Amino acid sequence: MEVITVPGVGEVAEGDPLGELLALAASRAGIGLAGEDIVVVSHKVVSKREGRSRRLTAVQPGARAEELARELGKDARLVELILGESRSLIRARGGVLIVETRQGWICANAGIDSSNVPEDDTVVLLPEDADASARQLRAELGGPDGPPAVVIADSFGRPWRVGQTDVAIGCAGLAPLDDWIGRPDASGRPLEATVVAVADEVAAAADLVRDKDAGEPAAIVRGLGRYVTHDDGPGAGPLRRAESEDLFR
Amino acid sequence: MEVITVPGVGEVAEGDPLGELLALAASRAGIGLAGEDIVVVSHKVVSKREGRSRRLTAVQPGARAEELARELGKDARLVELILGESRSLIRARGGVLIVETRQGWICANAGIDSSNVPEDDTVVLLPEDADASARQLRAELGGPDGPPAVVIADSFGRPWRVGQTDVAIGCAGLAPLDDWIGRPDASGRPLEATVVAVADEVAAAADLVRDKDAGEPAAIVRGLGRYVTHDDGPGAGPLRRAESEDLFR
Numbered sequence: 004m005e006v007i008t009v010p011g012v013g014e015v016a017e018g019d020p021l022g023e024l025l026a027l028a029a030s031r032a033g034i035g036l037a038g039e040d041i042v043v044v045s046h047k048v049v050s051k052r053e054g055r056s057r058r059l060t061a062v063q064p065g066a067r068a069e070e071l072a073r074e075l076g077k078d079a080r081l082v083e084l085i086l087g088e089s090r091s092l093i094r095a096r097g098g099v100l101i102v103e104t105r106q107g108w109i110c111a112n113a114g115i116d117s118s119n120v121p122e123d124d125t126v127v128l129l130p131e132d133a134d135a136s137a138r139q140l141r142a143e144l145g146g147p148d149g150p151p152a153v154v155i156a157d158s159f160g161r162p163w164r165v166g167q168t169d170v171a172i173g174c175a176g177l178a179p180l181d182d183w184i185g186r187p188d189a190s191g192r193p194l195e196a197t198v199v200a201v202a203d204e205v206a207a208a209a210d211l212v213r214d215k216d217a218g219e220p221a222a223i224v225r226g227l228g229r230y231v232t233h234d235d236g237p238g239a240g241p242l243r244r245a246e247s248e249d250l251f252r
Numbered sequence: 253m254e255v256i257t258v259p260g261v262g263e264v265a266e267g268d269p270l271g272e273l274l275a276l277a278a279s280r281a282g283i284g285l286a287g288e289d290i291v292v293v294s295h296k297v298v299s300k301r302e303g304r305s306r307r308l309t310a311v312q313p314g315a316r317a318e319e320l321a322r323e324l325g326k327d328a329r330l331v332e333l334i335l336g337e338s339r340s341l342i343r344a345r346g347g348v349l350i351v352e353t354r355q356g357w358i359c360a361n362a363g364i365d366s367s368n369v370p371e372d373d374t375v376v377l378l379p380e381d382a383d384a385s386a387r388q389l390r391a392e393l394g395g396p397d398g399p400p401a402v403v404i405a406d407s408f409g410r411p412w413r414v415g416q417t418d419v420a421i422g423c424a425g426l427a428p429l430d431d432w433i434g435r436p437d438a439s440g441r442p443l444e445a446t447v448v449a450v451a452d453e454v455a456a457a458a459d460l461v462r463d464k465d466a467g468e469p470a471a472i473v474r475g476l477g478r479y480v481t482h483d484d485g486p487g488a489g490p491l492r493r494a495e496s497e498d499l500f501r
Contacts, residue, residue: 004254004255004256004457004460004461005253005254005255006253006254006255006457006475007253094499094500096499097497097499099499101499108412109411109412158446158448161410161449161493162358162411162493162498162499162500162501163357163358163492163493163498163500163501164419164449164452164491164492164493165429165447165449165490165491165492165493166429166447166448166449166450166452166491167446167447167448167449168417168448168449168452168453168456169453170413180414180415183464186464197407197416197464198414198415198416199407199415199416199417199459199464200410200413200414200415200416200417201415201460203413203415203417203456204417204418204456204457204459204460205460207417207452207453207456207457208253208255208453208456208457208460210448210453211253211450211453211454211457211476212253212475215432215435215446215448226255226461227460241414242413242414242415243412243413243414244410244411244412244413244414248346249411249412250343250345250346250348250350250411251343251411251412251500252411252412
């Protein structure tokens with residue numbers, strides 16, 4: 004497996020043809036996109052092209068946001084945006100606000116982020132529907148031997164482990180899970196509980212080659228053709244654990 | 253970044269010279285180990301060489317294990333082993349037993365695993381001290397331009413996401429975290445909460461090239477020399493979130 008940074012994509016603005024920009028940057032770097040490649044893109048450029056940036060100065064926090072912001076020591080306008088993007092609060096304590104987003108992801112601050120945004124008071128929300136974003140980007144990327152798979156990634160914290168890892172919040176053309184349950188292991192014994200979160204591991208691998216300050220929003224993961232599908236497939240939805248099977252909300 | 257499977261390591265037994273076996277397998281596959289490489293090894297072969305296999309038929313479950321096993325529908329002998337490896341129970345519900353291990357990791361079944369073990373009634377515990385195991389393996393691997401870094405990986409589930417990803421339970425010669433807090437982003441603004449869990453992302457990347465049924469316990473991650481250190485370093489300890497900073501136990 005090879006993981007290759009795509010340099011020189013540059014700043015992305017609302018309405019930009021992101022697929023074209025990525026293909027051009029890859030081609031200028033001498034990277035020919037192949038149909039079995041996986042293009043991993045930071046959600047931030049996707050959100051920016053989709054107009055999901057918000058100026059904090061334009062936000063009028065409501066009473067609930069004001070109260071929560073006071074408790075947590077956060078900017079009330081940011082909390083207002085977080086609440087607007089959330090289905091439910093999971094934890095609000097010690098300056099940390101963990102929510103279930105409208106898309107069903109559980110993460111800090113509803114994934115709203117202020118890093119790598121040129122304007123000082125601007126933050127970026129998650130894409131409305133990152134699977135749809137991935138499908139669109141995949142179609143735009145095209146390619147002579149079929150389009151590559153697309154993963155849209157974000158950095159999520161973990162409850163019991165320090166640091167963030169990138170995970171998939173959307174994908175197209177990729178089997179998000181590799182289910183080994185019931186298949187034999189190297190000893191011929193059926194595996195009991197092995198489901199590999201392929202899309203999340205692909206996002207994590209791509210994160211390792213993208214410097215946080217280099218403005219490199221994309222990387223290509225090559226050599227995992229066995230997970231790349233002809234159809235767009237189910238997206239990242241199968242990675243969401245149903246509340247009924249969740250012991251930690 | 254390149255991620256390369258090390259084929260042909262074969263079955264590992266207690267006391268085996270694992271470093272030698274890995275170096276030999278790599279060399280036979282034409283892979284020359286370099287000092288900036290990261291060798292990622294499944295904990296299972298490390299545990300086996302360290303005599304951490306247990307036969308269930310030799311386990312006499314106590315009263316607490318019997319009771320918990322009944323509640324959860326699990327094998328009481330397995331529960332006895334899990335309790336012996338645990339510092340505290342985090343959740344015991346719906347057939348799932350999430351514990352804090354004696355090493356401080358929070359995971360299902362204390363990381364005890366019965367897949368890829370040739371004997372039918374044998375299970376494998378986590379290494380006693382996987383950082384020490386990683387240091388030992390690193391010293392054994394040696395190498396003309398210094399030893400590679402070593403990561404010992406296990407597959408952990410996640411509370412809100414389906415499927416497992418590999419994480420680091422031990423490492424040597426690797427900076428486990430890359431802390432960007434306060435460093436400028438691409439816009440020159442200081443990053444607020446960005447700490448990349450490098451060792452976990454390295455483990456995840458390696459997992460993508462190792463088939464669960466191929467008996468391939470190791471992979472080499474190449475191209476991340478900036479995270480490889482001369483000294484053995486702090487190990488995987490910095491990845492453990494302190495209970496005081498944890499909202500989910």
